[in-house]
Amino acid sequence: MKALLPRLGAAVLLAASFGHQAIAAELTFWSWRQEDRAVYQEIIADFNKLHPDVKIKFEAFEPTTYNTILSTALAGGKGPDLIQARAYGGLEAFAKPGYLLALDKTMVPELDNFSADALAAESMREDGKVYAVPFATQSMVVLYNKDTFKSHALQPPETWDDLIAAAKMFKGMGMMAFANGTATAWQNEVLMGGIAPSFYGREFNADLVAGKATFEDKRFVDALTKLTELKEYLPTGFTGVDYPTMQQLFISGRAAMIVAGSFEIANFRKQNPKLDIGVMPGPAPTKGAPRLVSLFVDGGYAINAKTPYKDDAIKFIRYTATPRFGDLFSNKLGNVSPIKGVKIEDGLLAEVAKVNASSAPYVMLVNFRYQEPTGSALIQTGVQKMMAGQATPAQVGAEVTKGIAAYYKPFQK
Amino acid sequence: MGARSLTTMSPRLRRTLWIAALLAPAVLLLATIVVTPILSAFVYAFYKWQGLARVGFAGLENFRLILFQPPFSTWTYNAFLHNIIVFVALMVVQNGTAFFLAAALSKGLRLHRFHQVSLFLPVILSTVIIGFLWKLFLNPLFGLVNQTLIAVGLASWAQPWLGQPSTALGSLILVNAWHWVGFPTLVYLAGMQRIPREILEAAEIDGAGEWTRLRRVVWPLVAPSTTIVVILTFIGAFNWFELPYIMSGLEGSPFHTTDVLGLYFYRTAFGTVSSGLQDFGRGNALAVLIFLFILAVSAWWIRLLRRREIDL
Numbered sequence: 241m242k243a244l245l246p247r248l249g250a251a252v253l254l255a256a257s258f259g260h261q262a263i264a265a266e267l268t269f270w271s272w273r274q275e276d277r278a279v280y281q282e283i284i285a286d287f288n289k290l291h292p293d294v295k296i297k298f299e300a301f302e303p304t305t306y307n308t309i310l311s312t313a314l315a316g317g318k319g320p321d322l323i324q325a326r327a328y329g330g331l332e333a334f335a336k337p338g339y340l341l342a343l344d345k346t347m348v349p350e351l352d353n354f355s356a357d358a359l360a361a362e363s364m365r366e367d368g369k370v371y372a373v374p375f376a377t378q379s380m381v382v383l384y385n386k387d388t389f390k391s392h393a394l395q396p397p398e399t400w401d402d403l404i405a406a407a408k409m410f411k412g413m414g415m416m417a418f419a420n421g422t423a424t425a426w427q428n429e430v431l432m433g434g435i436a437p438s439f440y441g442r443e444f445n446a447d448l449v450a451g452k453a454t455f456e457d458k459r460f461v462d463a464l465t466k467l468t469e470l471k472e473y474l475p476t477g478f479t480g481v482d483y484p485t486m487q488q489l490f491i492s493g494r495a496a497m498i499v500a501g502s503f504e505i506a507n508f509r510k511q512n513p514k515l516d517i518g519v520m521p522g523p524a525p526t527k528g529a530p531r532l533v534s535l536f537v538d539g540g541y542a543i544n545a546k547t548p549y550k551d552d553a554i555k556f557i558r559y560t561a562t563p564r565f566g567d568l569f570s571n572k573l574g575n576v577s578p579i580k581g582v583k584i585e586d587g588l589l590a591e592v593a594k595v596n597a598s599s600a601p602y603v604m605l606v607n608f609r610y611q612e613p614t615g616s617a618l619i620q621t622g623v624q625k626m627m628a629g630q631a632t633p634a635q636v637g638a639e640v641t642k643g644i645a646a647y648y649k650p651f652q653k
Numbered sequence: 654m655g656a657r658s659l660t661t662m663s664p665r666l667r668r669t670l671w672i673a674a675l676l677a678p679a680v681l682l683l684a685t686i687v688v689t690p691i692l693s694a695f696v697y698a699f700y701k702w703q704g705l706a707r708v709g710f711a712g713l714e715n716f717r718l719i720l721f722q723p724p725f726s727t728w729t730y731n732a733f734l735h736n737i738i739v740f741v742a743l744m745v746v747q748n749g750t751a752f753f754l755a756a757a758l759s760k761g762l763r764l765h766r767f768h769q770v771s772l773f774l775p776v777i778l779s780t781v782i783i784g785f786l787w788k789l790f791l792n793p794l795f796g797l798v799n800q801t802l803i804a805v806g807l808a809s810w811a812q813p814w815l816g817q818p819s820t821a822l823g824s825l826i827l828v829n830a831w832h833w834v835g836f837p838t839l840v841y842l843a844g845m846q847r848i849p850r851e852i853l854e855a856a857e858i859d860g861a862g863e864w865t866r867l868r869r870v871v872w873p874l875v876a877p878s879t880t881i882v883v884i885l886t887f888i889g890a891f892n893w894f895e896l897p898y899i900m901s902g903l904e905g906s907p908f909h910t911t912d913v914l915g916l917y918f919y920r921t922a923f924g925t926v927s928s929g930l931q932d933f934g935r936g937n938a939l940a941v942l943i944f945l946f947i948l949a950v951s952a953w954w955i956r957l958l959r960r961r962e963i964d965l
Binding site: 303304307308311315329333336337421422423424425426429475476477478479480481482485489609610611612613614616617618620621622624625628630642643646 | 703706708722724725788791792793794795799811812813814815816817818901902903904906907908909923924925926927928929930931932935
């Protein structure tokens, strides 16, 4: 099976390279977003209004096998001309072996349209060069059912105390306050990402990166402790409530709130168009204190370092860095574009973009998903254990620090 | 010329060539799709990997990491321990039940055909269906199991079965037993039907009761069936993947309490979208160790179990 994979890839690659020769001046563009095919056709048509001479063929693959297919093709010196790439550790896996073309501002002046954080997500840490143009940001937020809040004459909570008071009220009436469960490992990281940053603050993030703090830091441990206070307001048997169940609890209106990724919104609305969703950042520790969401870049568009059509590829990549593209992307695909000056028509999405303005990096993905054991793997089981009452917040902090210390010097004592 | 030399060949050589020609396609097929991957896994385990690209010789480093470097080694031993628990539990629950079911079926009582078929029915269903079905049944909020308990007034017994360490692995084992019990039952039944009637009748005349006959006559005489069942259960328990993957996810939720070597291998070699990176080196090292372990233990066991078999 394992040895078969490269062969499978070789077959794909062979097919791809034949396709290449048959239609000479057509660029291929690979993506893992099969469901976005129609919108990408529109985007390419819009691009062709500016550059009618550049032909682009969009091809989408299964998300779970996309990395394997792409890395096989690239390892053989082939692959598409334009590549939808991931961010952070997922980008480095492709940039490090030299598969991607480094972009700079002389080549793509439109990189000025992005924040430093967004560009950092698509850069390699070693050389600091940008390898892809970021296409979307996602954040960990609290989604709430507006109708439920309205019918109980409740305002969306601002502080932690407001949130607990609202949750208590819902619980008292026999309703579910939160839809969150902990059975699916990665949802525990989402839960932390939605609530914890407002408590540990942006300085903690900065100290982590500077090597001045570990996850044993009081700020982080206290933030985790806040999560345990939510236990009472999660569904009965929440340790056995998995991701699909959580989604259904919120979509069906049985739960008033859910701590979730902003990427859920499009899917929730599709499944229940009548659901009136509100979005807010996690509550503030005290009135007036900043409320932070965990923010990350979803991925970016990159150029194959070996493409024979470099100039044409750059034309397209420059286009994907313009507000013109960002408008199409945000309004057609329902995701927040990181490009400055994008006008979002949809009300809820515009709210998400507003909430994203006050953010901290989604800490494990942004900083500790480059090497094994990843911070994500450690925090996911850590929080899961803590919420089940089998570990204290301090133990989780220590465990995560110890795991990351294997490769992160500042954590080594 | 060819025909002539064929006729002058010794019959023995001709026979050998004939057999070789017949075997060649199968051997070739096995060599390409079974032997080559296994051998390449051995080679891959000694390299450093970046995605699918080999980037350098690693020596024994991958093995050192998974065997001696926490948290990797902790995960390895944790998963290994669970495989052993699964094996022992399946031997007792699944195969123990199967032995007694087979004994009951072999009596040829009324409706025994019907029972035989219904016992075997779940075996035909795919693990994916069984996994999803039981995951729904065990859902803490809407699941059939908890709903039933609440309906009969046992609300306090309702549990998040798959969400707590005390019941998660046990639930998976029971689901596996429910799925597969028909198979060892059939194997034992076949074994029991091979026992000559006279032997059992002689025991009965000597005054041996039902239990004594089962214990002293039937059990030793179905030893070949036990050999098959033990070895297959062992291999199955150590290759356990689909059911825990569907019911508790790649991470062996909650917090690795249902983690087994199969999940750990997959997570390591292929990564997960939401938490891990892929590392073919460590993954292959793990695969090699699992393979060698299963091979060695199965070989040793087959020798051991064969010794207690009696020819009828």
